[in-house]
Amino acid sequence: MTEANSTGPVPDPVSSPGSWRLSWLTTLLLVLVVVVPLAAWAIVPALPGPSPGAPLEIGSVLTGTDDPGWRLETVIAAKRSWITNVQVVDLDGDGVNEILACDAGENRIVVCRRNERSWSVETLAEDLLAPAHAELVDLDGDSDRDLVVSLLGNIQPDDGAVGQVVWLERTKTGFRRHLLLDGVRRVADVRCGDLDGDGDQDLVVAVFGYARGEVLWLENDGQQSFTSHRLLNAPGAIHVPLADFDGDGDLDIVTVVSQDEEEVWGFENLGEGQGTARFHARRLWFTHNHDLGSAGLVPTDFDGDGDLDLLLPTGDNFEYRYTYPQPYHGCLLIRNDGNWTWTVEPLADLGGTYAAAVGEMGIVLVSMFNAWHHHDAASVVLIPPPAGGARTGGRRVSRVISTRPSHLATVDCGDLDGDGRDDIVVGSLHVSPPFNRSTALAVFINRTDSRGANSSRGGSR
Amino acid sequence: MKLTRSGLLRFLLIGLLIVELAAVRDAVRWQRRPRPRTIDLQALDRATAGDMQRLWRTAFDDGGGDDWQRLAECYAVYGYFPEALETCRRARSMLRSGDQLQPWRSLYWEGLILDRLGRPRNAIEVFGESLKVAPPSQRPTLWHLVGRNRLRLEDAHEAEVAFEQAGDLQVSRYERARLMVRTGRPREAMPILDKLLSEDRDFYQVHHLKARAAEAIGEQSVAATHDLLAQQTSRGLPTDPVVEHLLAAADRFGFWGRLADARQMFQGRDLAGAIDGLRQLIGKDPHPAAVRLLSNALLEMGRFGEAREMLGRLHGQAAMGPLDWLMTGDVLERLGPQHRDAAIAAWERSSRLRPTEAVRARLLRVGRPVPP
Numbered sequence: 133m134t135e136a137n138s139t140g141p142v143p144d145p146v147s148s149p150g151s152w153r154l155s156w157l158t159t160l161l162l163v164l165v166v167v168v169p170l171a172a173w174a175i176v177p178a179l180p181g182p183s184p185g186a187p188l189e190i191g192s193v194l195t196g197t198d199d200p201g202w203r204l205e206t207v208i209a210a211k212r213s214w215i216t217n218v219q220v221v222d223l224d225g226d227g228v229n230e231i232l233a234c235d236a237g238e239n240r241i242v243v244c245r246r247n248e249r250s251w252s253v254e255t256l257a258e259d260l261l262a263p264a265h266a267e268l269v270d271l272d273g274d275s276d277r278d279l280v281v282s283l284l285g286n287i288q289p290d291d292g293a294v295g296q297v298v299w300l301e302r303t304k305t306g307f308r309r310h311l312l313l314d315g316v317r318r319v320a321d322v323r324c325g326d327l328d329g330d331g332d333q334d335l336v337v338a339v340f341g342y343a344r345g346e347v348l349w350l351e352n353d354g355q356q357s358f359t360s361h362r363l364l365n366a367p368g369a370i371h372v373p374l375a376d377f378d379g380d381g382d383l384d385i386v387t388v389v390s391q392d393e394e395e396v397w398g399f400e401n402l403g404e405g406q407g408t409a410r411f412h413a414r415r416l417w418f419t420h421n422h423d424l425g426s427a428g429l430v431p432t433d434f435d436g437d438g439d440l441d442l443l444l445p446t447g448d449n450f451e452y453r454y455t456y457p458q459p460y461h462g463c464l465l466i467r468n469d470g471n472w473t474w475t476v477e478p479l480a481d482l483g484g485t486y487a488a489a490v491g492e493m494g495i496v497l498v499s500m501f502n503a504w505h506h507h508d509a510a511s512v513v514l515i516p517p518p519a520g521g522a523r524t525g526g527r528r529v530s531r532v533i534s535t536r537p538s539h540l541a542t543v544d545c546g547d548l549d550g551d552g553r554d555d556i557v558v559g560s561l562h563v564s565p566p567f568n569r570s571t572a573l574a575v576f577i578n579r580t581d582s583r584g585a586n587s588s589r590g591g592s593r
Numbered sequence: 594m595k596l597t598r599s600g601l602l603r604f605l606l607i608g609l610l611i612v613e614l615a616a617v618r619d620a621v622r623w624q625r626r627p628r629p630r631t632i633d634l635q636a637l638d639r640a641t642a643g644d645m646q647r648l649w650r651t652a653f654d655d656g657g658g659d660d661w662q663r664l665a666e667c668y669a670v671y672g673y674f675p676e677a678l679e680t681c682r683r684a685r686s687m688l689r690s691g692d693q694l695q696p697w698r699s700l701y702w703e704g705l706i707l708d709r710l711g712r713p714r715n716a717i718e719v720f721g722e723s724l725k726v727a728p729p730s731q732r733p734t735l736w737h738l739v740g741r742n743r744l745r746l747e748d749a750h751e752a753e754v755a756f757e758q759a760g761d762l763q764v765s766r767y768e769r770a771r772l773m774v775r776t777g778r779p780r781e782a783m784p785i786l787d788k789l790l791s792e793d794r795d796f797y798q799v800h801h802l803k804a805r806a807a808e809a810i811g812e813q814s815v816a817a818t819h820d821l822l823a824q825q826t827s828r829g830l831p832t833d834p835v836v837e838h839l840l841a842a843a844d845r846f847g848f849w850g851r852l853a854d855a856r857q858m859f860q861g862r863d864l865a866g867a868i869d870g871l872r873q874l875i876g877k878d879p880h881p882a883a884v885r886l887l888s889n890a891l892l893e894m895g896r897f898g899e900a901r902e903m904l905g906r907l908h909g910q911a912a913m914g915p916l917d918w919l920m921t922g923d924v925l926e927r928l929g930p931q932h933r934d935a936a937i938a939a940w941e942r943s944s945r946l947r948p949t950e951a952v953r954a955r956l957l958r959v960g961r962p963v964p965p
Binding site: 564 | 747772775801836839914945
């Protein structure tokens with residue numbers, strides 16, 4: 133029987149002594165008072181947090197996965213390394229390529245040889261303070277291969293006269309060291325060639341410096357004694373490749389300036405004249421964006437028209453302690469239109485690009501200043517050659533070869549396993565962490581099925 | 594009306610239930626409060642990870658705008674720009690009474706973060722918002738940052754306008770002159786450069802630019818003079834305020850903050866304090882800057898054995914430069930005569946890398962030949 137059906141006055145259960153019968157409402161309230169906090173205690177901590185909202189804005193990070201067509205081999209393992217330059221060369225002239233590397237971390241030049249299943253590393257010269265580039269050349273004309281090395285003297289920003297150019301003269305037992313240039317600021321590059329047509333090897337030197345710098349050509353008197361001539365007074369010259377850019381039969385010089393300004397300069401060899409007057413200087417290109425981060429200059433006949441164009445990797449971010457990809461990082465093509473006229477177009481994007489190299493499979497770019505917190509940020513990409521040899525320009529879609537190792541400062545291409553196909557060698561320069569996918573020097577062995585049509589090769593960083 | 598005992602009980606129960614429901618509502622809100630983005634702390638050193646965790650917890654637990662902003666700035670100076678951007682934006686929406694955060698400052702940081710994130714257009718917009726609410730003293734810097742981002746977009750004209758708006762800011766005037774030289778107006782640049790040089794003759798960039806301008810207008814002797822002065826002057830005009838700002842702000846947080854503290858103690862000759870602080874920074878994978886400073890402090894404290902051990906940790910972590918070998922020799926020499934040969938070998942190594950006066954003096958002292 134319910135209360136509603138009962139007759140007579142309803143006794144107050146609470147007021148009835150000895151009787152604690154509760155009304156349904158009171159009972160419900162009592163239950164709720166007990167259940168609500170218990171339920172809250174059980175449920176609230178398990179409630180999901182607020183939805184994260186919009187995905188994070190990650191900017192211009194190029195991501196990807198490792199291409200199984202390229203087998204990664206570690207040549208020198210290290211968590212932190214300062215490899216500044218790698219080149220695929222046949223050092224001893226036996227028809228087998230080796231890797232020549234400048235190791236600014238250990239202040240040495242090494243050669244790495246591939247054995248059956250591993251790599252051997254031999255130190256060719258040590259106590260070279262922050263080597264940046266080594267040029268393999270017969271400097272003294274005695275029919276062997278010497279090395280001419282540019283020394284930064286300090287890999288960190290430094291405006292002091294700490295740079296040098298050193299000649300490692302090949303002897304029967306090794307190398308004999310000669311100092312060719314001293315008392316200059318940090319030297320980033322030296323290249324060799326007969327600039328004045330007298331049959332000996334002259335030098336072109338990129339004195340990067342820091343606040344101040346210059347580009348010099350050193351005239352060889354035939355006895356490896358050099359007279360210095362200044363071509364440009366500007367800090368930040370990185371590379372000074374030599375080639376006959378105008379097709380007149382002599383060697384011209386180009387350089388990229390990357391400190392106060394972002395410029396590419398050309399020095400036309402006039403074929404006559406002494407010292408500085410032998411060259412006509414032209415600014416080939418500049419940008420107002422002095423945050424661009426020019427990182428090198430690589431000559432190659434990109435469009436197959438018989439003259440040399442230039443690849444300009446962009447992405448240097450050394451000035452920042454923690455770097456991030458910028459939308460203008462990647463590679464610019466500076467196309468040689470003849471008669472010292474050039475057009476510039478973006479070729480590919482890759483955050484923090486620090487070097488480019490040309491192989492039969494296309495152009496390889498490597499990234500040093502990337503968002504390495506992203507586990508899938510690309511470190512090596514390939515820009516395939518234009519389909520059917522098309523000579524059109526424009527931004528290309530690059531293919532990610534690998535996301536590791538990170539912090540890559542240098543790259544070159546060449547056949548390292550003797551299968552006739554170009555492989556890729558990369559070197560790391562570790563500036564800021566994370567260093568969780570580090571290797572000092574590594575090789576990507578080409579196991580892809582396809583072969584590119586563009587087999588032209590230029591220099592490398 | 595008389596309230597029966599039953600009514601009173603119901604009344605009390607309803608009151609209690611209301612209180613409970615309010616508490617539950619607050620608990621749900623608490624549970625669903627905004628949560629700052631987390632980052633992978635495993636990738637960080639101990640000091641930085643600890644600071645970030647603490648800042649995150651403060652912001653999450655009961656944080657207002659100040660706490661969120663502080664976390665955003667910490668994320669930014671350690672390179673976590675996407676996380677910093679979101680946190681910085683949220684900081685402005687979390688402002689509550691008592692917070693010190695000024696909207697212009699939060700917008701300024703957001704602009705910096707967008708700049709580093711590679712979003713110059715958005716950075717310009719946000720700096721523009723900041724300009725609307727910034728105190729007059731901050732406006733030149735903000736205009737300069739607008740100009741800098743215009744340059745990154747290769748928009749030279751708008752960049753020049755922005756630098757002009759920055760008024761007397763030295764670096765902005767320098768940028769204006771640079772644009773003029775670059776765009777074929779070297780004569781216009783000359784008075785600006787002269788004014789800059791009259792204020793301070795010691796900035797090499799200004800001399801260098803004046804040499805370029807003079808060369809462009811055919812004043813070769815002026816160009817030569819300022820080329821020479823550019824070589825002789827010693828100071829640089831800080832031309833990248835973003836770099837400067839981020840580096841300075843890093844000293845407030847984590848590893849770089851502790852290192853800056855230790856450096857200050859070292860310079861103030863509080864060697865014991867510096868050593869204590871640095872010891873806490875040396876983990877499994879120590880940063881070379883901390884190892885070098887700690888080695889130096891230990892050497893100066895006369896704790897040579899520990900200094901040698903610490904210098905040994907530099908191997909594999911960093912390039913051993915001439916100063917490292919010099920210090921190694923000094924430490925070994927003081928460890929006693931049994932280490933003399935090793936000390937000399939270290940000095941000779943230093944000398945081969947770079948024959949400084951300091952190493953020459955030591956080698957001469959022990960009767961060893963020194964390079965010319």
